[in-house]
Amino acid sequence: xxxxxxxxxxxxxxxxxxxxxxxxxxxxxxxxxxxxxxxxxxxxxxxxxxxxxxxxxxxxxxxxxxxxxxxxxxxxxxxxxxxxxxxxxxxxxxxxxxxxxxxxxxxxxxxxxxxxxxxxxxxxxxxxxxxxxxxxxxxxxxxxxxxxxxxxxxxxxxxxxxxxxxxxxxxxxxxxxxxxxxxxxxxxxxxxxxxxxxxxxxxxxxxxxxxxxxxxxxxxxxxxxxxxxxxxxxxxxxxxxxxxxxxxxxxxxxxxxxxxxxxxxxxxxxxxxxxxxxxxxxxxxxxxxxxxxxxxxxxxxxxxxxxxxxxxxxxxxxxxxxxxx
Ligand SMILES: Cc1cc2nc3c(=O)[nH]c(=O)nc-3n(C[C@H](O)[C@H](O)[C@H](O)COP(=O)(O)O)c2cc1C
Numbered sequence: 001x002x003x004x005x006x007x008x009x010x011x012x013x014x015x016x017x018x019x020x021x022x023x024x025x026x027x028x029x030x031x032x033x034x035x036x037x038x039x040x041x042x043x044x045x046x047x048x049x050x051x052x053x054x055x056x057x058x059x060x061x062x063x064x065x066x067x068x069x070x071x072x073x074x075x076x077x078x079x080x081x082x083x084x085x086x087x088x089x090x091x092x093x094x095x096x097x098x099x100x101x102x103x104x105x106x107x108x109x110x111x112x113x114x115x116x117x118x119x120x121x122x123x124x125x126x127x128x129x130x131x132x133x134x135x136x137x138x139x140x141x142x143x144x145x146x147x148x149x150x151x152x153x154x155x156x157x158x159x160x161x162x163x164x165x166x167x168x169x170x171x172x173x174x175x176x177x178x179x180x181x182x183x184x185x186x187x188x189x190x191x192x193x194x195x196x197x198x199x200x201x202x203x204x205x206x207x208x209x210x211x212x213x214x215x216x217x218x219x220x221x222x223x224x225x226x227x228x229x230x231x232x233x234x235x236x237x238x239x240x241x242x243x244x245x246x247x248x249x250x251x252x253x254x255x256x257x258x259x260x261x262x263x264x265x266x267x268x269x270x271x272x273x274x275x276x277x278x279x280x281x282x283x284x285x286x287x288x289x290x291x292x293x294x295x296x297x298x299x300x301x302x303x304x305x306x307x308x309x310x311x312x313x314x315x316x317x318x319x320x321x322x323x324x325x
Contacts, residue, residue, distance in 0.1 A: 008075040008098065012037065013309040015071035015115050019250060021060035022051055022267065023185035024195050026307055028061050031092075031316040038316070039065050039094045049181045050271055055242050059290060061093050062246020063253075066145075068096055070112040070254075078102035083240055093243050114257040119303045121262035122201025122211050124223040125296030134259050135228070138295065141255035142232055147248030147290070150283055152229045160282060161229065161269075162208040165292065168268035168275040169210040186214050192307040199304050201264070209266065209294065228295045229266070231279065233287035245290040252293070262298025267291055 013030055016039075021027055027045040031038035041061050046054050065081065072079045078099035085095045104112075135151055142149035152158040172178045187194035200214030202221040209227060232249055234241045256263050269275035270289050279289045 008072065008077055009037065010309065011075050012068045012071040012096075013313060015067040015112065016064040017306045017309060017312060018115050018118070018303075019060055019063035019067050019246075020118075020120060020253070020265070021063075022047060022056045023182065024193055024304055025057070025185060026060075026193050026312070027054075027057040028064050028312060030309075030313045032313060033316050035098045037068060037096045037098070038092050039068070039096065041091045041093055042312075043091060047181060047185075049175070049177045055237075055290075056267065056271075058093065058239060058242035059246035059249055062243040062248075063250035064246075065094050065096070065243065066247040066250040066254075067115050070108055070115065072096070072098055073102055073108045074104045074112040076102055076104065083243060090239065093239070110258045111251070111254040114254040117303070118253055118257040118263075119301060120199065120264050121298040121301050122199065122214070122264045123298060123301065124202075124204075124221050125227070125262060125294075125298050127224050127226075128297045129226075130228045130261065130295055130297070134256075134261060135295075137259060138230075138252050138256050138261070141251040142248040145248035145251050146234070146244050148233045148235075148287065149248075149252055149293075150231045150233060150287065152231065157282075158227075158229055159208070161231065161279065161292075164269045164275050164279055164282075165266050166210055168272045169212070171272055171275075172268060173213075182213070192305050192311075196304055198302065210268075211264075212268070224296060230293045230295065231283065231287075231289050232291050232293070233283060233289050235286050235288070237288040241288065242290065249291055256295055260297065261295050262301075264294045265291060266294060 025045045027042045029040040029042045031040055039061055041057055046057050051057055069079055080097045082095045086092050139149045152161050185194040187196050189196050195214045201211040202219035204223045205220045207223045234245045253263055269279050276289055
């Protein structure tokens with residue numbers, strides 16, 4: 001066993017925390033053992049109303065896991081991942097063993113370079129169409145991780161799904177508990193978590209899709225007429241499928257970023273069981289919807305803050321569970 005030098009671990013953790021998470025809750029902890037990093041779902045940061053079964057928290061941790069692996073790869077080390085390694089600790093979602101020397105591929109370098117510049121862009125996008133090759137690349141990225149990115153490029157399908165998003169958004173707008181939780185996680189600048197008010201988008205004037213209300217001003221703007229909307233689905237559901245879905249989500253997001261595309265999320269129908277079921281019957285019984293995206297060429301925005309790595313790391317050098325087998 002070789003013990004990994006601290007800079008590799010630090011780079012990996014700094015990349016991991018750049019993952020997206022609902023309301024920027026950052027529901028993760030990292031347990032450090034000798035040459036191994038455990039990715040743990042932090043129950044204390046779960047959203048009781050928006051994400052009662054922690055599906056979105058597992059997606060977020062899956063995204064953090066992919067960032068971790070990419071950062072280890074570009075630091076010149078191999079790694080292997082064990083999912084849900086301990087039956088009696090379901091919150092330990094994965095163990096990443098850091099291995100020997102590795103020559104990073106061009107794809108790993110490109111995706112890793114996108115980790116720091118990716119952010120959710122809730123503003124209107126330019127009307128420039130997203131070319132077929134770029135759509136194809138983002139779809140392929142999701143497929144590489146065992147998920148499917150269904151692009152709603154038939155007008156009828158897009159309108160039906162947009163209707164579901166609007167209805168789910170309306171239900172959440174009228175839900176006092178949902179709104180209280182959203183307010184609790186909407187922050188003024190200066191906080192290390194939560195969504196800063198500056199990251200919220202303007203209200204769309206009419207249009208197909210709503211924007212989640214993150215304490216934005218009352219600005220009203222026209223959004224692109226023909227939005228490119230996609231739903232990421234997995235063939236099964238449950239903890240493992242959701243962790244894998246998070247990796248697929250992140251690979252798709254980083255691929256889009258590397259191609260100069262902006263992305264924003266539309267999870268409203270996935271957060272309301274009846275709407276999620278309706279979406280599934282629309283897309284197919286084997287398509288469990290996990291997250292929705294809007295893709296396009298956005299005007300430059302800013303990244304959002306994260307908690308420092310020291311706050312999300314604990315050392316477990318003596319833990320048998322975290323030793324490499
Ligand atoms: C599973 C998941 C669901 C999300 N759903 C929404 C959503 O419905 N609306 C939205 O505006 N942002 C959504 N987000 C984006 C988060 O708010 C965002 O990732 C977080 O605030 C961090 O900001 P960043 O993506 O700019 O780094 C979602 C993120 C994740 C991981």
